[in-house]
Amino acid sequence: SLQSTKVQPAMGNANSNERTTTLSRDTYFFITEDVQDRLRLAEKRQVNLSSEGEDSAPSAGRPQSHSLADSVADSIRQTQQLDQLQRDYESRLAKLEERSQARFQSAAGQFSAAVNRVESKFIDREAPPPCCQAEKEAVRQCYAANVRYPLRCSQMVAAFEQCVTEQRRAFVIRQRKSETAKEAGYM
Numbered sequence: 171s172l173q174s175t176k177v178q179p180a181m182g183n184a185n186s187n188e189r190t191t192t193l194s195r196d197t198y199f200f201i202t203e204d205v206q207d208r209l210r211l212a213e214k215r216q217v218n219l220s221s222e223g224e225d226s227a228p229s230a231g232r233p234q235s236h237s238l239a240d241s242v243a244d245s246i247r248q249t250q251q252l253d254q255l256q257r258d259y260e261s262r263l264a265k266l267e268e269r270s271q272a273r274f275q276s277a278a279g280q281f282s283a284a285v286n287r288v289e290s291k292f293i294d295r296e297a298p299p300p301c302c303q304a305e306k307e308a309v310r311q312c313y314a315a316n317v318r319y320p321l322r323c324s325q326m327v328a329a330f331e332q333c334v335t336e337q338r339r340a341f342v343i344r345q346r347k348s349e350t351a352k353e354a355g356y357m
Contacts (some may be wrong), residue, residue, distance in 0.1 A: 302333035 201209075219237050309330050312323035 302330055303336040305330040305333045 309323060309326045312326050313320060316322045
């Protein structure tokens with residue numbers, strides 16, 4: 171977009187021409203607030219340096235080199251501060267990781283101890299011997315021999331079921347006796 175400004179002729183000067191200025195949008199540029207802040211800061215520094223330069227008139231060339239040295243010193247100081255902050259945060263992070271690892275080890279130890287307590291309380295570590303193996307084998311052989319007539323093996327199946335039932339009863343009785351002994355403090 172174009173913007174025009176017109177200058178009106180002065181009073182009583184009818185022969186003067188009207189002057190028109192046309193500005194195109196391309197001649198404008200915009201800056202952000204950050205850039206404005208930096209420019210203001212630089213302007214303040216120059217004002218401060220020029221006021222210092224007026225106080226020390228004999229060294230007129232010095233303020234510029236002094237400001238350059240100050241800016242270099244400031245940037246070095248800032249870099250050192252950033253490096254120190256980085257080291258501090260890395261140190262804090264390492265300490266936090268050590269604490270976290272210690273807590274994890276403690277929690278893992280407590281968990282494994284709890285698992286061992288539960289297993290010792292509820293899981294019988296000794297695998298019971300296979301029960302009724304002879305009856306089981308007899309049923310298997312009978313079914314293999316009588317593929318077309320499985321009902322011929324019904325007596326062997328009944329004997330196997332009877333054996334399993336007796337083994338279960340014996341196991342339950344042993345469990346109750348051991349629980350009673352534990353409660354009484356004999357084990």
